[in-house]
Amino acid sequence: MLPSVASPLNLILGVIVSWLAIGLVGLARPLSLRFVSRVLFPLGAAGGLVLMAAAFFGIPAAPATLVLPLGLPDLPFHIRLDALSAIFVGLLGVAVVGISLFSSGYFRRGQGSAPGVLCLQYHLFLASMVTVLLADDAYLFMVAWETMAIASYFLVTSSHKIPEIRSAGFLYLLIAHLGAIAILLCFGVLQGGQGDYTFAAMRGIELAPFWGSVAFLLALFGFGAKAGILPLHVWLPEAHPAAPSPVSALMSGVMLKIAIYGILRVTFDLLQVQIWWWGALALGLGLLTALFGVMFAAVQSDMKRLLAYSSIENIGIIVAGIGLTIIFHVYGNPHLAALALVATLYHSLNHACFKSLLFLVTGSVLHATHERSLGKLGGLIHNMPWVAATALIGSLAIAGLPPLNGFVSEWLLLQAFLFSPGLANNYLNMLVPVAAAALVLAAALSGYVMVKFYGVVFLGQHREARLAEARDEGPWARAGLVWLAAACVLLGLLPIVIIRLLDHVTLPLVNFAIGADAARAGWLLIAPVSPERASYGPLLFLLGILGTVLFTFALVRWLYHGRVRRGDAWDCGFPAQNARMQDTAEGFGQPIKQIFEPFFRIRRHLPSPFDAQPFYSAATEDRLWHWLYLPIARVNERLAAWIGILQHGRIYLYLLYSFVTLLVLLIIVR
Amino acid sequence: MPISLQLINLMAALLLLIAFAMLSQRRILSLIYLFAWQGAVLAANSVIVAWSTGQTHLYYSALVTFALKVVVLPWILHRLIIRLNIKWDVETLINIPTTMLAGIALVIISFNLALPISQLAGTITRGTLGIAIAIVLLSFLMMITRRKAVPQVIGFLAMENGLFFAATSTTYGMPMVVELGIALDVLIGMVILGIFFFQVREAFDSLDLKHMEKLREE
Numbered sequence: 001m002l003p004s005v006a007s008p009l010n011l012i013l014g015v016i017v018s019w020l021a022i023g024l025v026g027l028a029r030p031l032s033l034r035f036v037s038r039v040l041f042p043l044g045a046a047g048g049l050v051l052m053a054a055a056f057f058g059i060p061a062a063p064a065t066l067v068l069p070l071g072l073p074d075l076p077f078h079i080r081l082d083a084l085s086a087i088f089v090g091l092l093g094v095a096v097v098g099i100s101l102f103s104s105g106y107f108r109r110g111q112g113s114a115p116g117v118l119c120l121q122y123h124l125f126l127a128s129m130v131t132v133l134l135a136d137d138a139y140l141f142m143v144a145w146e147t148m149a150i151a152s153y154f155l156v157t158s159s160h161k162i163p164e165i166r167s168a169g170f171l172y173l174l175i176a177h178l179g180a181i182a183i184l185l186c187f188g189v190l191q192g193g194q195g196d197y198t199f200a201a202m203r204g205i206e207l208a209p210f211w212g213s214v215a216f217l218l219a220l221f222g223f224g225a226k227a228g229i230l231p232l233h234v235w236l237p238e239a240h241p242a243a244p245s246p247v248s249a250l251m252s253g254v255m256l257k258i259a260i261y262g263i264l265r266v267t268f269d270l271l272q273v274q275i276w277w278w279g280a281l282a283l284g285l286g287l288l289t290a291l292f293g294v295m296f297a298a299v300q301s302d303m304k305r306l307l308a309y310s311s312i313e314n315i316g317i318i319v320a321g322i323g324l325t326i327i328f329h330v331y332g333n334p335h336l337a338a339l340a341l342v343a344t345l346y347h348s349l350n351h352a353c354f355k356s357l358l359f360l361v362t363g364s365v366l367h368a369t370h371e372r373s374l375g376k377l378g379g380l381i382h383n384m385p386w387v388a389a390t391a392l393i394g395s396l397a398i399a400g401l402p403p404l405n406g407f408v409s410e411w412l413l414l415q416a417f418l419f420s421p422g423l424a425n426n427y428l429n430m431l432v433p434v435a436a437a438a439l440v441l442a443a444a445l446s447g448y449v450m451v452k453f454y455g456v457v458f459l460g461q462h463r464e465a466r467l468a469e470a471r472d473e474g475p476w477a478r479a480g481l482v483w484l485a486a487a488c489v490l491l492g493l494l495p496i497v498i499i500r501l502l503d504h505v506t507l508p509l510v511n512f513a514i515g516a517d518a519a520r521a522g523w524l525l526i527a528p529v530s531p532e533r534a535s536y537g538p539l540l541f542l543l544g545i546l547g548t549v550l551f552t553f554a555l556v557r558w559l560y561h562g563r564v565r566r567g568d569a570w571d572c573g574f575p576a577q578n579a580r581m582q583d584t585a586e587g588f589g590q591p592i593k594q595i596f597e598p599f600f601r602i603r604r605h606l607p608s609p610f611d612a613q614p615f616y617s618a619a620t621e622d623r624l625w626h627w628l629y630l631p632i633a634r635v636n637e638r639l640a641a642w643i644g645i646l647q648h649g650r651i652y653l654y655l656l657y658s659f660v661t662l663l664v665l666l667i668i669v670r
Numbered sequence: 671m672p673i674s675l676q677l678i679n680l681m682a683a684l685l686l687l688i689a690f691a692m693l694s695q696r697r698i699l700s701l702i703y704l705f706a707w708q709g710a711v712l713a714a715n716s717v718i719v720a721w722s723t724g725q726t727h728l729y730y731s732a733l734v735t736f737a738l739k740v741v742v743l744p745w746i747l748h749r750l751i752i753r754l755n756i757k758w759d760v761e762t763l764i765n766i767p768t769t770m771l772a773g774i775a776l777v778i779i780s781f782n783l784a785l786p787i788s789q790l791a792g793t794i795t796r797g798t799l800g801i802a803i804a805i806v807l808l809s810f811l812m813m814i815t816r817r818k819a820v821p822q823v824i825g826f827l828a829m830e831n832g833l834f835f836a837a838t839s840t841t842y843g844m845p846m847v848v849e850l851g852i853a854l855d856v857l858i859g860m861v862i863l864g865i866f867f868f869q870v871r872e873a874f875d876s877l878d879l880k881h882m883e884k885l886r887e888e
Binding site: 656659667 | 731763779782783786803807810813814815816817822
């Protein structure tokens with residue numbers, strides 16, 4: 001055990017303070033890129049390592065609480081570290097080590113804000129996210145939550161001279177604030193009229209079903225706005241391409257998980273009683289979000305937008321897992337509830353690793369080629385072997401292929417679906433198989449998306465001549481990429497260890513731990529329900545794959561002539577092949593576009609045979625934007641115009657308004 | 671009826687008279703003199719109330735009123751109009767007789783409003799609340815009907831006089847701290863408005879507020 005001074009909670013507090021200090025030091029030397037990137041960012045990465053250690057010791061430990069002598073008079077900050085917080089602290093730690101190392105080699109001179117300012121915003125963002133996880137009263141939670149939103153807003157708009165980036169930032173800020181209002185109202189409902197906003201007090205209150213539902217819906221809306229649940233997802237595909245890549249990685253990999261943490265915290269910890277339809281709602285919304293995200297990811301031709309939509313998909317899967325947990329929990333099936341919750345948390349952890357990795361990869365590609373459009377990339381595997389190799393691991397993981405981590409969590413979630421026995425609700429019994437099918441569809445399509453991402457960016461020939469000059473990343477960035485890739489592999493190979501850790505979360509939340517059961521068949525195999533029905537041994541799988549590949553390789557070398565021939569990629573024997581003959585990102589996404597056409601709003605320009613200068617263009621737009629957001633904006637503008645009628649710019653008229661109001665009120669009061 | 675009450679009623683009547691005089695006055699310089707007179711009557715009223723009720727803190731309040739509203743503010747305003755060179759006539763939006771008629775209507779409304787409150791009040795000066803409300807509303811009316819910035823500011827200050835009168839005559843004055851706070855506010859407000867005049871004139875070459883219409887969003 002650790003000595004008491006170095007308790008996990010104190011370690012985490014120390015990291016928060018040192019991150020803030022690092023940010024301020026960066027501000028002291030705002031223009032020295034060398035100092036910021038060679039000293040401060042690696043120090044920040046070390047903070048991530050400390051968080052991992054703290055999480056490792058903090059997850060099994062009993063909840064630790066502390067009252068900080070900060071905040072307003074008579075309103076101190078309460079903090080608490082329990083297993084749920086600790087899991088997410090660990091997730092943040094793992095991702096931050098990789099992202100901060102990568103950032104050490106990423107930021108360049110003359111791009112966006114000054115390095116010191118970026119350093120401050122970045123570390124403030126990190127510190128506020130950890131603070132959200134530790135907060136044990138609504139006050140500190142909201143303060144940290146808003147700090148997080150504002151710090152990330154400034155990071156997103158670091159290249160604020162570009163109008164698109166400004167408008168993306170505005171959209172992000174708008175939706176973040178809508179969400180924050182909902183969360184604030186949610187806490188208002190949760191405190192149940194007692195006026196005590198500590199979480200400890202909220203745990204002690206059992207709300208009436210109506211108010212409980214209101215709180216849950218507000219939480220789902222508020223945290224969903226941050227996580228990107230349909231229909232509040234619109235900011236993701238705008239903000240992620242606008243932000244610098246490490247920031248996209250942090251936002252997508254970590255910040256979305258903080259929102260997931262919020263949903264879990266409110267639903268399973270602060271609310272004492274759950275209702276079945278909450279689960280059905282979360283499940284339905286989650287699956288819709290997942291399918292929507294993956295469909296749009298398949299038709300994107302900008303690599304960061306593609307990844308942003310893929311994040312929407314993964315959040316959908318996680319929310320569906322939460323929904324399933326609620327359903328099983330309400331219907332008294334703790335075993336499956338624990339299984340679904342483990343799958344949810346596991347997928348959060350996985351997504352933090354592989355999505356951060358892939359966003360960092362896009363950053364490398366962007367720096368090497370100055371190109372984000374998939375239509376102009378290609379063949380980078382030869383120029384950037386390190387980036388390509390780590391990107392391959394990330395792509396395979398996100399596609400859910402064994403033996404990597406994406407498979408484990410999606411498989412666990414599917415197990416939870418498939419083992420669902422007759423629930424007490426007939427409608428749900430009908431819904432669950434459909435939901436399982438939708439999940440599988442989303443998982444399969446995400447494989448398609450990743451083939452597109454990896455294939456178009458790294459394989460084939462260069463689509464532009466200047467891509468031949470692309471260079472691989474330096475040692476810092478490589479270290480960050482390799483760290484995250486290694487995390488993906490280890491999370492895939494050691495599921496039993498992770499599930500054992502997650503047990504400490506499921507036990508207090510849904511009163512069951514599946515670790516002992518899952519490890520019954522030995523530490524090699526995980527068998528969430530029983531070894532007879534389904535089990536999975538990632539190490540065996542890895543050995544099998546390696547064995548098959550080596551065997552085939554040897555066989556070919558031995559039986560065939562054994563020489564290595566190098567030909568053009570994918571030339572299929574056609575002699576005069578050039579880069580324009582390759583399948584494009586557009587072309588690759590075409591089948592999905594055709595199959596799911598009603599879901600997209602497509603604007604095409606097709607050339608006619610008589611055009612002197614024929615061109616083709618197609619833009620795929622989000623229908624929800626036109627159905628939901630633009631009408632709201634129009635109504636808003638009309639209201640503003642009505643109120644604008646009052647404004648004449650004549651002071652005596654304004655005075656007259658107050659005068660008449662005063663008189664009328666006086667006469668009414670009389 | 672005791673002599674002090676009669677005196678207070680006299681002061682109230684004088685204040686109302688001055689308020690009407692301000693409403694009808696076209697010249698800025700005279701407006702400032704009227705404002706100073708209003709302050710003097712107010713201070714006298716405070717002294718009378720203090721003397722008749724034995725509320726000693728009202729003497730201090732009278733002193734502050736006198737210093738601020740009879741000496742300092744008129745002096746600042748006077749300097750302002752000399753430096754801005756605006757001693758000319760005030761253009762009104764509505765002609766003076768109409769304004770006076772509106773003023774009479776306001777006085778009637780004020781008395782009507784004050785009636786139920788006066789019946790509840792137990793202080794010796796309860797009849798004056800209607801007049802206090804009338805002064806506030808008349809000053810407000812003056813702010814509305816004047817086009818130039820300086821008379822509007824004087825209207826604003828006169829409104830504060832009305833409030834002060836209401837406070838002294840109905841409740842024997844506010845706590846000293848509040849009174850000092852308000853006095854400071856008025857002074858600071860005056861300083862800020864003084865700076866504001868220069869800015870407005872610099873921007874528009876005039877203190878006519880109709881130029882401000884340009885500031886609205888099209």
